[in-house]
Amino acid sequence: MRPAKQIYKLLTSSKQAKGLLQRVAHNKQLTSIMQASLPSPLASFCQTGTLTDNRLTIITSSPVWAAKLRYLLPALLKQLQTHKPFSQVTEINIKISNITFYSEVQPKQHRKASMSPHSADIIQQTANSVNDKALRESLLRLSLHGKKPEKPEQ
Secondary structure: OOOOOOHHHHHHHOHHHHHHHHHHHHHHHHHHHHHHOOOOOHHHHEEEEEEEOOEEEEEEOOHHHHHHHHHHHHHHHHHHOOOHHHOOOOEEEEEEOOOOOHHHOOOOOOOOOOOOHHHHHHHHHHHHOOOOHHHHHHHHHHHHHHOOOOOOOO
């Protein structure tokens, strides 16, 4: 059994893979220039696709972002033409793809559960009518979450 090779070594040893890596790096550079020309948060939902001759394709993930981008196209085109890689661009196309941009993947924010004082009273009344000691104690602890902490007297 041969030892596993690092993927980076495999990619850099092949001429085709080197060319692909160079194209990816170039596309990242173009995307960062283009994103710097767009307002936030729109910039984080767009990336460059192809740049051929005088046509740039911008890819976005939803029709909503595409509509906002279309509104900004004339100003965006003028601003991009000031950068060398985009100096010959005279036309911008927008494509919608079902790709997920990194900025769209947000960690879930946990919100703290809350309980109304009325619900806490109902749970406390239920606890008082339960015969099982462990269940009663659990319900009483649960009911405390709906009680407002009492202010100390001054």
